[in-house]
Amino acid sequence: MHTQTASNERCAPHANPSTRETTHAASEKLNAAHAAEALEFLARRPLHTAYLSSLIRDNGVVSPLNRGTFYGCRDTQGALAGVALIGHAIFFEAHTEAALESFARLAQEYAAAHMLLGEQEKIERFWHYYAGAGQSPRLLAREVLLEQTWPVAVCEAVPTLRQATLDDLSLVVPVHAQMAFEESGVNPLETNAEGFRQRCARRIEQGRVWVLVEDGRLVFKADVITDAPDVMYLEGIYIQEEMRGRGLGLRCLSQLSRNLLARTRSLTVLVNERNHPALKLYARAGFRTRSNYDTIFLQKD
Numbered sequence: 503m504h505t506q507t508a509s510n511e512r513c514a515p516h517a518n519p520s521t522r523e524t525t526h527a528a529s530e531k532l533n534a535a536h537a538a539e540a541l542e543f544l545a546r547r548p549l550h551t552a553y554l555s556s557l558i559r560d561n562g563v564v565s566p567l568n569r570g571t572f573y574g575c576r577d578t579q580g581a582l583a584g585v586a587l588i589g590h591a592i593f594f595e596a597h598t599e600a601a602l603e604s605f606a607r608l609a610q611e612y613a614a615a616h617m618l619l620g621e622q623e624k625i626e627r628f629w630h631y632y633a634g635a636g637q638s639p640r641l642l643a644r645e646v647l648l649e650q651t652w653p654v655a656v657c658e659a660v661p662t663l664r665q666a667t668l669d670d671l672s673l674v675v676p677v678h679a680q681m682a683f684e685e686s687g688v689n690p691l692e693t694n695a696e697g698f699r700q701r702c703a704r705r706i707e708q709g710r711v712w713v714l715v716e717d718g719r720l721v722f723k724a725d726v727i728t729d730a731p732d733v734m735y736l737e738g739i740y741i742q743e744e745m746r747g748r749g750l751g752l753r754c755l756s757q758l759s760r761n762l763l764a765r766t767r768s769l770t771v772l773v774n775e776r777n778h779p780a781l782k783l784y785a786r787a788g789f790r791t792r793s794n795y796d797t798i799f800l801q802k803d
Contacts, residue, residue, distance in 0.1 A: 527583070527600040529608050532563050532572040540574065543582040544595060548732040549649065549770060549792060550621065551595050554587060556728035556735070560708075567704075573608060575601035592618040594628070606631035613637060617686065618798040625796040641687055641799040645772040646781065648789035650759055655788055657749075657756040663722065666711040668703060673720040674711060675702050678738055686799050712758055714750075721745055722754040726762065733768040739780075746779070755787045 532540060537558055544551040544558075561567040570589015577583040577598060584601030586594035588609050596602035606628045609615065615637060620628065622644070666674060676691070679698060683689040690698040705711050705725060714722035722745075725738040741751040759769055772795055773780050 527575050527577075527598075527604045529573040529575045529584075529586070529601075529604045532574045532585070534563050536572075536574060537563050539582060540572070540585050543585055545732070547595065548730070549647075549768065551585075552728040552730060552733045552735045552770065554585060554593055554595060556730060557587065559730065573605065575604045577601075588612050588615070590614070590616050594620060594624075596624070599627070602627055603631045606636075610635045614802060615800050616688070616802070617800060620795065622794040622796045625798065629798070637800040637802065639798050640801040643685065643797040643799070644775045645795040645797060646775050646791055647793040647795055648771050648773060648784050649792045650763070650769040650784075650787065650789045651767065652763055653788075654759045654763060655756055655786075656760075657753045660714060660722075660750070660753050660757050662716070663712060663714050663754055663757055665709050666706045666713045666723075668706055670711075670713055670715060670720075671699070671703055671706060673715065673718075674706065674713065674723060675699055677720055677723060677740055678702055678725075681738055681740060688799075714754055722751065724755075724758055729766075731766055733770055734762050734766045736769060736771045739771065751783055752786055755783065759787065 540563065541555055541558055544555045548555070557568050558572070563572050568587060568589065570587045570591065573586045573588060574582050575584040575586075575596070583598045584594060584596035584605060586592070586596070586605040586608075588605070589612070592609050592612075592615050594602070594605045596605060602624065609618075609632055618625065618628070675698070679689060679691045702711075708729075710726040710729060712722075712724045712726070713720060719742065720740070721742045723738060723740040724736055726734055727737045728735040739755070741754075745751070762769055769789075770792070771784065771789065773784060775781075775794075
């Protein structure tokens with residue numbers, strides 16, 4: 503869930519030196535009856551929970567499209583203290599240390615996870631509980647969460663920037679796969695080409711892929727991962743290499759931002775902290791730093 507390339511740094515996050523004690527809390531699988539409760543819990547911090555909320559809104563709590571299982575952890579009063587998705591990827595929102603520990607212990611039992619993503623400080627605490635019996639880290643990428651709100655600087659319009667159609671699928675798939683490979687070191691066209699192609703097609707059918715195509719070549723691409731009134735999360739923003747540094751990326755990003763902010767309060771994107779050209783582009787487009795994130799790509803057993 504990142505923009506352009508990730509760091510090649512290979513290391514594990516530091517273990518949390520905290521000696522705080524936690525009370526064991528059990529996690530439970532969530533189902534359709536928990537949807538409203540989970541969404542209400544996640545809405546407390548929409549900037550950081552947009553992806554989890556979007557999956558529930560798009561697919562429901564229980565769906566193979568989520569590529570994992572939703573779990574909840576409750577406090578002593580029976581209220582939700584955490585929500586997590588554990589499967590192909592591990593995402594969590596935990597308001598108590600007990601909930602964070604519970605999710606980490608639960609994730610240890612899932613040996614097929616590909617990645618773990620979250621706010622840097624919370625990931626370090628999660629790893630403190632997870633590392634003893636969980637998967638080994640394969641790659642660590644450190645990112646910056648950026649946000650854009652109104653007003654948006656007006657640049658020269660790009661009239662041909664548009665939502666993609668299935669006719670564009672053959673252009674989108676290889677570019678998105680290459681970005682995933684640069685980010686994670688795994689090429690999805692080699693591990694599950696049909697599944698990856700279907701996910702790209704579904705996103706296009708949802709109207710969440712924006713493209714600029716010139717002379718049969720993909721010049722600009724952006725994916726809207728979450729679509730909600732509070733926040734839209736962007737991913738897979740691509741600018742053809744030959745067109746970089748000419749101002750086209752800024753123009754496309756500015757126009758896309760104006761289009762999307764007409765129906766949401768906030769746009770967010772994760773950018774690798776070492777990707778200085780991308781960080782500079784987003785700063786020029788009006789994005790501001792909000793938080794630091796870690797992505798740990800895991801070594802599958």
